[in-house]
Amino acid sequence: MEFESVIGLEIHTQLKTQTKMFCSCKIVDSNSPANSSICPVCTAQPGALPKPNEKAVEMAIKIGHALNCSINKFSVFARKNYFYPDLPKGYQISQYELPICENGYIEISNKKIRIKRAHLEEDAGKSLHAIGSEKLEHTLVDFNRCGVPLVEIVSEADMRTPDEAYEYLTELKKLLRWIDVSNCDMEKGELRCDVNVSIREKGTEKFGTKVEIKNLNSFKAVKDALNYEIKRQTEAKLKGENIEHETRLWDASKGITVVMRTKEMANDYRYFPDPDLPPLNIEEEKIENIKKSLGKLPYQIKKEYVLKFGVKEEDIETITSSRYLNSYFEKILSFTSEKETIKNSLNIINTQVLGYINQQKIDEADIETKAPNPKFVFEIAKLLSANEVSSAGAKKLFEEAIKTNESPSILVEKLGLKQTNDLSEIEKFVKEAVELNKKAFEDFKNGNEKATGPIVGYVMKQSKGRANPKIVMDILKKL
Ligand code: ADP
Ligand code: MG
Ligand code: ZN
Numbered sequence: 001m002e003f004e005s006v007i008g009l010e011i012h013t014q015l016k017t018q019t020k021m022f023c024s025c026k027i028v029d030s031n032s033p034a035n036s037s038i039c040p041v042c043t044a045q046p047g048a049l050p051k052p053n054e055k056a057v058e059m060a061i062k063i064g065h066a067l068n069c070s071i072n073k074f075s076v077f078a079r080k081n082y083f084y085p086d087l088p089k090g091y092q093i094s095q096y097e098l099p100i101c102e103n104g105y106i107e108i109s110n111k112k113i114r115i116k117r118a119h120l121e122e123d124a125g126k127s128l129h130a131i132g133s134e135k136l137e138h139t140l141v142d143f144n145r146c147g148v149p150l151v152e153i154v155s156e157a158d159m160r161t162p163d164e165a166y167e168y169l170t171e172l173k174k175l176l177r178w179i180d181v182s183n184c185d186m187e188k189g190e191l192r193c194d195v196n197v198s199i200r201e202k203g204t205e206k207f208g209t210k211v212e213i214k215n216l217n218s219f220k221a222v223k224d225a226l227n228y229e230i231k232r233q234t235e236a237k238l239k240g241e242n243i244e245h246e247t248r249l250w251d252a253s254k255g256i257t258v259v260m261r262t263k264e265m266a267n268d269y270r271y272f273p274d275p276d277l278p279p280l281n282i283e284e285e286k287i288e289n290i291k292k293s294l295g296k297l298p299y300q301i302k303k304e305y306v307l308k309f310g311v312k313e314e315d316i317e318t319i320t321s322s323r324y325l326n327s328y329f330e331k332i333l334s335f336t337s338e339k340e341t342i343k344n345s346l347n348i349i350n351t352q353v354l355g356y357i358n359q360q361k362i363d364e365a366d367i368e369t370k371a372p373n374p375k376f377v378f379e380i381a382k383l384l385s386a387n388e389v390s391s392a393g394a395k396k397l398f399e400e401a402i403k404t405n406e407s408p409s410i411l412v413e414k415l416g417l418k419q420t421n422d423l424s425e426i427e428k429f430v431k432e433a434v435e436l437n438k439k440a441f442e443d444f445k446n447g448n449e450k451a452t453g454p455i456v457g458y459v460m461k462q463s464k465g466r467a468n469p470k471i472v473m474d475i476l477k478k479l
Pocket of ligand 3: 020023025037042
């Protein structure tokens with residue numbers, strides 16, 4: 001029997017608003033003192049009433065557009081009831097039957113992964129069981145996170161491998177960052193991921209019993225947990241055992257999933273519309289305006305570049321992965337429309353510019369002011385396309401340009417890096433070299449390409465590195 005896995009993901013993303021979802025408390029980071037940003041609303045004092053954050057609603061609409069969802073003009077906040085010490089109201093405000101966004105999709109490697117829904121909700125607080133390494137005698141609660149706005153994005157069970165799940169997550173994170181609704185830093189809990197996985201016999205339609213895995217704090221953990229879980233379920237099936245419908249936790253240190261709760265312990269959240277909050281009514285015009293404000297999205301830009309410049313998808317991966325890198329590249333496009341120069345620019349960005357950004361630890365948002373001048377990149381790319389500098393020379397130019405902040409088109413002369421394409425000059429050196437390296441030339445004639453080393457070396461030395469190696473080879477072959 002051959003099995004196939006079926007995977008669906010539930011992602012929580014923390015919105016980048018200044019204030020909370022239903023009150024005006026500032027959103028503070030985890031270094032802030034416990035309970036320093038709380039109020040009667042987010043701590044559920046009697047009589048306190050919630051009021052939706054307009055910015056959060058707008059961000060949810062942005063997300064819906066980016067994920068090709070339909071945006072519901074009418075959606076309803078619902079109470080999801082459960083008891084936990086870090087949830088002072090005894091319920092979480094979420095959306096249930098009528099979410100703000102529905103029925104979208106994103107594309108990964110030419111496959112569509114459908115999005116079932118994306119809805120607004122609030123975060124819960126945090127229970128503290130220890131401070132540092134010291135275990136506390138009592139558990140403490142910090143309500144700073146209570147009411148922080150989240151959007152939950154639920155996919156259909158359209159993924160079939162852990163790799164597809166990984167790719168889906170990567171694409172989703174890229175989009176959320178691009179449209180500036182979340183930083184998606186998993187370490188800060190700004191992106192949280194629960195995975196649902198089942199297996200079925202290959203070729204069959206019906207889904208198997210799913211297991212949900214929680215506590216995944218990196219994309220790698222998602223992949224590892226899925227691989228483990230698929231193996232576990234497959235082995236169980238082969239032994240004739242049933243897969244239990246349960247929630248499991250990923251234990252990264254042991255590399256296994258463990259049972260957290262079974263169906264018998266499953267929650268019944270008793271969802272119902274929140275009587276404290278009127279339904280959200282969003283005007284068509286607002287939805288349209290938000291769509292316009294988004295501009296082109298990375299997947300659209302990618303398709304355009306491939307068509308326009310004939311570049312490979314992998315070469316434009318980085319410059320379509322962040323809007324900051326993209327506007328850097330767009331600057332270069334404002335200087336040239338020459339395909340060869342554009343391709344060379346991409347090459348320089350993907351290697352040297354990114355290398356510099358990483359090495360200098362430049363934040364994405366600072367690329368515009370701190371990354372190497374895009375004009376320099378363009379100039380070097382142009383020199384390359386005109387064969388006026390070798391690739392080694394181009395590297396040197398780049399380094400010198402950032403060091404001195406001088407324009408590469410001036411530096412190329414100053415540093416004597418300008419390649420000569422002057423045939424007669426090169427030919428003279430090649431002929432001399434052949435005279436001095438008769439044996440090497442014989443070997444070359446007998447088909448040994450590597451034998452040209454000393455000949456090319458001589459030409460380079462005589463021309464002070466300015467001879468275009470391609471022309472040197474052409475002349476040699478002619479001879
Ligand atoms: P629940 O009510 O248990 O939360 P949902 O229907 O809301 O289940 O689905 C939650 C997530 O689980 C979705 O991403 C969905 O695609 C996925 N899912 C549902 N059924 C399966 C299954 N049999 N195998 C894998 N994933 C599944
Ligand atoms: Mg669910
Ligand atoms: Zn508050």
